[in-house]
Amino acid sequence: MAITKDAVRDSIKQIDQDQWLIAGLFILTRTKAPRPGFLWESADGRHYYSVCAARDPLPTAVALPLNVFEKVHDAGDASAVWDLGEAFLKVNMVHDRKDATDEPTTLRWLAEQKNLSFDFPKVLYYMQHEERIYLIVTRVPGKTLDVVWPSYNDDEKHRCVARVTDIIEELARWRSDSIVGIDGAQFAEPWLDMQLKHRAVHNYSPEAMQEVCEKLGMDCSTFVFCHCDLGPYNIIIDGSPEKVGIIDWEMAGYAPLAWIRTKFGVSWALEFDWRPDEDPTQPSTRRRQKEWRILMAQHLGEMGFPEVMDTWELRLKESQEQSK
The missing domain is CATH 3.30.200.20 (Phosphorylase Kinase; domain 1)
Incomplete structure (x- = not known):
């Protein structure tokens, strides 16, 4: 053929x-x-x-x-x-x-x-x-979160954040003793270590990924199942903020519990896109773009989820220096 x-x-x-x-x-x-x-x-x-x-x-x-x-x-x-x-x-x-x-x-x-x-x-x-x-x-019925979010008041935003947190906890019931996908194959999450982005070939072996997580200070005694890409374009709202669907499961796998909150705190991939009518230099633009992931990180903290954001940010700076 x-x-x-x-x-x-x-x-x-x-x-x-x-x-x-x-x-x-x-x-x-x-x-x-x-x-x-x-x-x-x-x-x-x-x-x-x-x-x-x-x-x-x-x-x-x-x-x-x-x-x-x-x-x-x-x-x-x-x-x-x-x-x-x-x-x-x-x-x-x-x-x-x-x-x-x-x-x-x-x-x-x-x-x-x-x-x-x-x-x-x-x-x-x-x-x-x-x-x-x-x-x-x-097709999952509904509209992506980025479409409905601008119409939400503070109460509706909180209800949506709480509902997605419930789903995160629901998924975290499944546990593994290694950082892998649901079938035991590799778990490809480049955000776990930004240094991976500067290598010709990523090393997503469970051993390499666990070494990265331990260096970041995360508890690696067990790993929980997580979606790992819960940005506003992968969340579908069908009517009320509590009726949620989740799409795009390419990055799902078992990771340290601390990674869930950490990623919301550090990953700009989980933000709203920039709009052509916005001035990217204005603080209000960045506040709007980051609102979803910041609210999620805050709520996960209130629910007792650990995080290693400061250490991750330090590793990012080191990685950027090494790539110069």
Whole structure:
């Protein structure tokens, strides 16, 4: 089969108004009647979507029209996400995460657990080819936190923070004696040690990760399961602040308890994005961007979660000096 070598952001091409070629590997088809094994149906129940393998000769396909399947995330040759209606297609490069637990493994494990209090995506289709992962997941109902947060009053903000903290505690019931993913594979969390960003190849082995955690002063006698990427774009609110869904589980795994609060305290990846109408030099802009993660760090502190923020900040400065 002649596999396409397009950039990740160009993974979808259109065959006709009801068929799309994905990276030359499989074909997404929309029909008006359900086919055996269809993956999902449209919100209005008028269309059904299914996937089959692409075969040589590949059908003629053109660039995806702008009004079809909105691209909601685009990191070029690293990752991209398309909105397929009631599902999402996620394409990611593996890079140095080839030995790490992948997202579909974590999502399937979550689906096996009973009585979870929050919603999360379900795996509809998954394949890995060479250095790329292709994953179709269900849509979690609601809006991302960044959309609803500006309309919240202080009480609603507190209720949302408290609810996400409840979910963090719910996940932390699962324990491990090593820093790994849910299946025992590597746990790829570069924020644990910013020095990892300056290495040609990350070392995410449990031994290397534990050594980093111990140097930061975290208790490594046991490790708790955590999402590790609970920024405002991975939290879905469906109506009230208490009705929460969690998406994007690529970074989930077992980490020291102290890492949960520490990451909220130090990671700008968990902030609101800068807006074009804002002056980035104004203190008010930074306060708005940091509000979510700072409120989470404060509440986790009130709930007794430990942290090593000062030590992490010191390691960051040392890492920056070494990279000059």
